[in-house]
Amino acid sequence: MSSGLDNKIIELVLSALDGNMDSINALEDRVVRSKAKAALFKAKKDPGKFRAENTGDRSGADEVKETVTSDDSQKLIANFVLKGLDGDMDSINAIEDRVTRSKVKAALVKAKKSPDEYKKIHSPKAVSDVASSSSEVKKIVHEESINLKIKNLSVAKFPGSVLNENVDDFLMINPSIWYDFAIWLKTDSNLLFDSLQCQTGFDIDGKILEARYNLHSMSKKHYTEVRIQVPIENPKIPSVESVWRIADWFERETYDMFGIEFSNHRDLRRILLPEDWEGWPLRKNYEVQETYHGIVIPKMKEGWE
């Protein structure tokens, strides 16, 4: 036992990690129960590691180890194997962990027997399908592949527009082509993002302002997130209020709160705060003005008067 725990406790913690707290709570012996809870608390910090260590230890036998390693490391190995199949052996050789490297190499040998089939099973989409079906909450809208699809489709029309390599969660778009890109997102027959769900601003460490657009397609039922970054000294982003009409108010709100200027917006005014308000409240370095029309703005931020 690597962590010095009983088999029983490990079993309980593992089942609790899967969401079954009842078995721990049902324990009669108080000492064991508190031990189990403490172990669970530790395990929750890094459930994957805990699973990998303890399931591996308990099974003991080497030949079944590969099947019981955690999902994460399997995914990692699959990724490297896919790279290897595409001819990129360097990244495999660059793996520091000897155990993982050897595992990858072994898997690669197996995979080379029938590369197509391996790709079909282990390509990122397939893996994500497995993951989502295992979780109880059904995500129908958030498809991992849609971002990749957009990226691939955009290469022909807007080369170099998607700035980030890893598009699992979002697409980072070059601000200069954003307006045309938005029209394309809305009208392309494969995408049809007809609904702008949410638009919000971000202040990243006081240096960069970011606008985030959550797009959704009512007909295709898919979902994506677009991010655009601009420097705080000159925050200018093309407006998309003529593409999605709701962007009119969303952009006014973002302008009101962050001071991001949306060029070509027809009516860019403050929306929530009064016209003569000073400053951009949601920026991290915002200082409240002293008075507003003679009314002193409460400044004391701690305790009572």
Add this chain to the structure above:
Amino acid sequence: MGIIRGEEMVLNIGPQHPATHGVLRLQVRTDGEIVSSITPYIGYLHRCFEKHCESVTYEQVIPFTDRCDYLASMTMNFGYVVAMEEMLEIKVNDRVQHIRVVMAELQRIASHLLGLGAFGLDIGAFTPFLHMLRDRERILDLFEMTCGARLLYNYMWIGGLSHDLPVGFVESTYKFLDYFEPKIDEFVNLLVHNKIFVERTADIGVMPQDVAISYGVTGPNLRASGLKWDLRRDDPYSIYNKFEFEVPVGEGGKGSVGDCWDRFYVRVLEMKESIKIVRQALASMPKDGDVHQSLPKKIKPPIGSIYKRTESPRGDLGYYIESDGSNIPYRLKMRSPAFTALSVIDEIAAGWLLSDVLAILGSLDIVLGEIDR
């Protein structure tokens, strides 16, 4: 003889006006009695919700969500805790899920009752308002029984609930439902088929489907335009996929699809569906289960962001939460359904009579607390 153009007049409605449902100012430009354009001015109730969220811990955000949409505090809590639980990967037990659904649906009925009553009031029907508030009080009694508060509950916590159901809640709820179900038909007779009401609402303020989607209008307003879109059915969160219910859509019963009358009637039908859901949830609710079982000791979500939508009585309620790994949100944005619903008013109210503007505004069922945040 050509058409005589009247002199353009600018009329301010609000910020203090009985029909603006709070502190909203509409600057209406009229040509005679015909409205040529409307400019809404909002922000008279801007209470810095998002700034507060960046200063308080994740648990402390919940009371602020209460106060955003004060007509549907339960569903506001619900949306936030669902988002946080997905971020923290907490699974709550079945009893908690069932109680949440019961509360959210009762809240939906209460919210619709007030919304419909106020809509009637805007048009000049005072009696239905009193009837609807009388029945709303009964729902508030149920909430008060559960958590002691009438309006702002702070009932749903991340990973659980503040209290378990009190003794006798289930029976009282059944009693209420039995009482309330026939009352809906009373409203139908009082307003829905009322000649004066139909004259004021049918064919008024028609919102076409594509306009609704482009303006991000959701919830009953979108469904009244004929699109079957309900997050409880199309992107089920919590345990909504266990229940059977219809998604009512506008069919143009008295006029054309998407008019004020449709927006009213869809809400009436939705109350009936909510009753169905409450009955199913009460019937299948497990007897045992600790509502504090999965409360986390420390709430420190992993670095990253989440955008989670739930169906509030007014439409898609989205929470965009960005975490930097600490116990305070880095940024929290609420996408409020009433905000988008109000933005469409210029588009659908232009060209109608001045008196219709208030009918259209009432039919959108806005809450200023949520628009201004």
Add this chain to the structure above:
Amino acid sequence: MELVDTKTLLPKWRNNLGLLENKFNDNIIVEKLDKLLSWSRSTSPWFFQFGTACCAIEMMAAAASRHDLMRIGMIPRSSPRQADVMIVAGTVTMKMALRVKKLYEQMADPKYVVAMGSCATSGGPYWQHGYHVLKGVDIVIPVDVYVPGCPPRPEALIEGLLKLQEQILEERPLTRKMA
């Protein structure tokens, strides 16, 4: 057809004064004029329907069925010109503060203000980390009665209004004030 004396169809008490009706000779009441004035003022303070936030819903609930503010002579008025009491129900923001002052000034004397809820009395949960909320409505207009609570229950509001009525009853508008 038999003719009926229409006088017999009249209700027994024509002025609805119950047992007191038609019992006295010509009558006078001896009372201070001051007290009569303040009594008549206190029993019908019409309130200004002015809800800003959450508390407005409780104010509506207080005015509607079950609680029924009309029992204590309070009728909602939509115009400040017709109102005696302004119930500030809810948060007052910087943007709204100037309007609140204007609305208060539009009311005719004598006028009273009830601050309903934590936000109107002290800024509630909103002033500490925020930037746009007034720390109590008494910064811009004078307040007579504070009703705490977030939001106060309708019963609490009614209690506050009864306190206001007591306060009005004690006024002596005609008496010369000592310097």
